[in-house]
Amino acid sequence: MSGDQSPPGEGPVPEEADEAVFRETPDICGAYPRLTEDQIARLAEHGQRRSTAPNDVLIREGERCETFFVVLSGTVAVVEDYGTPEEHVLRVHGPGRFIGELGLLHGQVAFYTAVAREPGEALVVSLDQLRHLVSQDSTIGDVVLRACLGRRALLVGEGAGFRIIGSRYSPDTRRLREFAIRNRLPHRWIDLETDEEAEELLRRFGVGPEETPLV
Structure with missing residues (x-):
C-alpha cells in the first residue's frame, strides 16, 4: 500500500x-x-x-x-x-x-x-x-x-523456509528440489559439495553425509 x-x-x-x-x-x-x-x-x-x-x-x-x-x-x-x-x-x-x-x-x-x-x-x-x-x-x-x-x-x-541438504549428484536431492520448486514452497538448497554451512548443519542434527538428502 x-x-x-x-x-x-x-x-x-x-x-x-x-x-x-x-x-x-x-x-x-x-x-x-x-x-x-x-x-x-x-x-x-x-x-x-x-x-x-x-x-x-x-x-x-x-x-x-x-x-x-x-x-x-x-x-x-x-x-x-x-x-x-x-x-x-x-x-x-x-x-x-x-x-x-x-x-x-x-x-x-x-x-x-x-x-x-x-x-x-x-x-x-x-x-x-x-x-x-x-x-x-x-x-x-x-x-x-x-x-x-x-x-x-x-x-x-x-530463500526463506525449510532447507534441503544434499549433494548435487544425488537423484533424491534433485527430486526434492523439483518438488519444492514445482509447488512454490519457500526453501533453500544447501549443497554438500560447495556450501560451508552443510557440514555444520549435519553435525548439529547428528547425521552423516550418507544419510542425506535431509529436509
Missing part, C-alpha cells in the same frame, strides 16, 4: 538492532496491506480479542497454524530460525496488519515464527471462519488472497 506508514507514536530507538526489530516493514506490492476499520469489524464478528505480551508466540515455525491473527495494537515480528543462533527478523507488522501467508489457507506448516515484540492486542479468527469469510466477502477475500500470494512469492525469492 503506497504511503503506508508506521503506527503513530513510534519514537526513535537508540540501538540499530532494536530499531530493526520494532520498525514496521513497508508494504511491498500489496503483500502487507492494512485492513480498514470496516474489514476488521467484519472479522471481529467471527473472532475474539487476545492480549499479547512481549515474546508471546502466535505462530511457531514447523507447526500447523489453525488461527488467523490481526494485529490490533503493538507489533508482531515474523522471524526465521527463532530461538537459534541464526534467528533473524523477516518482517514486522503493526496495527491493522494480519499475520500469515499462502500456507495458512492451505493448512501447511508455518515457515516462520510470529512473535509479539511489545504489549498489544490481536484479533483471533479460526481458519474455518476465515475461509468462510473469504468465500462470502469479496472485499476481505481479495485483500487476504492477494497479500498471501505476494508474501509467498517474496519468501520464495528470499
Whole structure:
C-alpha cells in the first residue's frame, strides 16, 4: 500500500538492532496491506480479542497454524530460525496488519515464527471462519488472497523456509528440489559439495553425509 506508514507514536530507538526489530516493514506490492476499520469489524464478528505480551508466540515455525491473527495494537515480528543462533527478523507488522501467508489457507506448516515484540492486542479468527469469510466477502477475500500470494512469492525469492541438504549428484536431492520448486514452497538448497554451512548443519542434527538428502 503506497504511503503506508508506521503506527503513530513510534519514537526513535537508540540501538540499530532494536530499531530493526520494532520498525514496521513497508508494504511491498500489496503483500502487507492494512485492513480498514470496516474489514476488521467484519472479522471481529467471527473472532475474539487476545492480549499479547512481549515474546508471546502466535505462530511457531514447523507447526500447523489453525488461527488467523490481526494485529490490533503493538507489533508482531515474523522471524526465521527463532530461538537459534541464526534467528533473524523477516518482517514486522503493526496495527491493522494480519499475520500469515499462502500456507495458512492451505493448512501447511508455518515457515516462520510470529512473535509479539511489545504489549498489544490481536484479533483471533479460526481458519474455518476465515475461509468462510473469504468465500462470502469479496472485499476481505481479495485483500487476504492477494497479500498471501505476494508474501509467498517474496519468501520464495528470499530463500526463506525449510532447507534441503544434499549433494548435487544425488537423484533424491534433485527430486526434492523439483518438488519444492514445482509447488512454490519457500526453501533453500544447501549443497554438500560447495556450501560451508552443510557440514555444520549435519553435525548439529547428528547425521552423516550418507544419510542425506535431509529436509
